[in-house]
Amino acid sequence: MFKYKNVLIYGYSISGKAVERVLIDLDVNYKIYDDNMRLGGGKYLFNLKKSELLNFDLIVLSPGVSIFNKHVKFAESAGIRVISELEFGYLMCPYPIIAITGTNGKTTVTKMLEHVLNLSGLNVKALGNVGEPLTQVVNYKKLDFVVCEVSSFQLEATYKFKPYIGVLLNIDSDHLDRHKTFENYVNLKIDMFKNCNAENHAIINADSTILNNFKNSLVNKVVLNQNCKLEKDNIMFGKEKVCKLTDLSFNTYLDNILSVVAVLKIVGVENEKIVMGINTFKNLNHRLEFVDKINGISFYNDSKATNPHATLGAVKQLKNENNITLLLGGKDKNLDFESLINKLPNNITKIVAFGESRKKINKFSKLKIETIMCSNLKTAVLTAFKQTKSGGVVLLSPACASFDEFSSYAERGTFFKNVVGELKVLNYSTSANGEVC
Numbered sequence: 001m002f003k004y005k006n007v008l009i010y011g012y013s014i015s016g017k018a019v020e021r022v023l024i025d026l027d028v029n030y031k032i033y034d035d036n037m038r039l040g041g042g043k044y045l046f047n048l049k050k051s052e053l054l055n056f057d058l059i060v061l062s063p064g065v066s067i068f069n070k071h072v073k074f075a076e077s078a079g080i081r082v083i084s085e086l087e088f089g090y091l092m093c094p095y096p097i098i099a100i101t102g103t104n105g106k107t108t109v110t111k112m113l114e115h116v117l118n119l120s121g122l123n124v125k126a127l128g129n130v131g132e133p134l135t136q137v138v139n140y141k142k143l144d145f146v147v148c149e150v151s152s153f154q155l156e157a158t159y160k161f162k163p164y165i166g167v168l169l170n171i172d173s174d175h176l177d178r179h180k181t182f183e184n185y186v187n188l189k190i191d192m193f194k195n196c197n198a199e200n201h202a203i204i205n206a207d208s209t210i211l212n213n214f215k216n217s218l219v220n221k222v223v224l225n226q227n228c229k230l231e232k233d234n235i236m237f238g239k240e241k242v243c244k245l246t247d248l249s250f251n252t253y254l255d256n257i258l259s260v261v262a263v264l265k266i267v268g269v270e271n272e273k274i275v276m277g278i279n280t281f282k283n284l285n286h287r288l289e290f291v292d293k294i295n296g297i298s299f300y301n302d303s304k305a306t307n308p309h310a311t312l313g314a315v316k317q318l319k320n321e322n323n324i325t326l327l328l329g330g331k332d333k334n335l336d337f338e339s340l341i342n343k344l345p346n347n348i349t350k351i352v353a354f355g356e357s358r359k360k361i362n363k364f365s366k367l368k369i370e371t372i373m374c375s376n377l378k379t380a381v382l383t384a385f386k387q388t389k390s391g392g393v394v395l396l397s398p399a400c401a402s403f404d405e406f407s408s409y410a411e412r413g414t415f416f417k418n419v420v421g422e423l424k425v426l427n428y429s430t431s432a433n434g435e436v437c
Contacts, residue, residue, distance in 0.1 A: 004058040010072070018135040067156045087157060119276065167259050167262075178333075328365070330401055350371070353380075
């Protein structure tokens with residue numbers, strides 16, 4: 001039973017609106033405040049004063065509102081309960097949750113699990129950071145599972161959230177502009193398991209030192225499923241052979257595939273359906289997506305790579321390519337570009353640094369790799385095309401957020417693909433006129 005009488009919805013994007021619809025159905029008194037919208041009248045508060053905050057017994061935060069926000073800190077100090085939309089959605093959810101978190105790969109794993117589980121005959125819906133907020137679970141009836149993508153932003157202000165299966169894919173430095181320290185970021189990720197017990201399952205990447213250290217603390221608390229691994233050419237779950245690696249076609253990291261298989265085996269999906277499901281899954285846009293080839297130069301869109309860990313993963317996937325021009329840049333999240341540059345392989349022959357972070361990137365990259373700075377992405381793409389020889393690759397894998405120039409990584413990736421399309425038309429036109437492009 002929902003016990004709160006006066007609720008503040010802090011942030012009125014898709015998450016806040018989902019919470020509002022539930023509160024209306026519950027006939028609970030509520031108000032709305034959004035730092036960016038600043039609406040006034042009716043349910044909307046134009047200003048959020050301390051005296052106004054004291055009227056509420058619950059505040060529900062949209063993911064964009066940090067727990068370090070001054071209003072949030074005051075509310076907590078005044079004894080007002082502050083929870084995330086993820087926590088609110090969990091309280092409304094009657095179905096077992098398979099929760100996916102990590103620095104990279106969350107959306108791909110979430111959507112792949114949704115696809116395979118539904119193909120196997122279960123009724124499953126992907127919610128959370130993947131698109132629809134978890135709170136919208138109230139719109140879905142008779143689900144067998146919810147597969148929930150969980151970001152570090154959403155894990156702030158969670159108290160009862162408890163997934164039936166929790167998957168922690170990987171951890172690397174990200175969102176330090178929000179979480180202040182790497183330790184805070186790591187703690188948020190591993191806190192996803194804080195309410196779990198022996199009835200729950202944890203799937204944790206065994207190759208990560210950070211996660212291995214955490215795994216040791218879970219031994220007596222959660223059922224650990226670390227026994228999905230690759231032996232020679234066979235994917236094994238414990239002593240059972242699930243399939244050969246060559247039976248699968250996929251364009252994501254092997255560790256992520258092993259995590260997917262582990263979840264599917266826990267749930268009880270048959271091996272044949274696992275193979276069929278993975279092989280029929282369509283890779284998501286903006287994840288190392290081949291765009292086109294112009295004058296022998298291949299263009300790849302990996303706009304979803306918003307941190308160095310993701311960029312290094314993309315480069316690793318293209319290890320057989322030579323003469324790669326790497327497009328790096330965007331909004332800096334206070335991440336470590338120096339380590340990224342030092343870890344880049346020799347097949348990265350040029351860097352085109354663009355956007356807000358270009359000077360910071362150039363500071364480290366120019367000492368190791370030929371680097372050109374551009375103010376925006378379009379100029380960067382045109383420059384990369386001119387600087388890359390036939391047979392080479394232009395890879396957009398920015399290692400930065402998009403918010404200096406675009407509203408999302410998806411908008412950035414679509415813009416990149418459009419510029420490549422324009423280049424192809426221009427190249428065809430100039431070639432037809434006998435000119436050199």
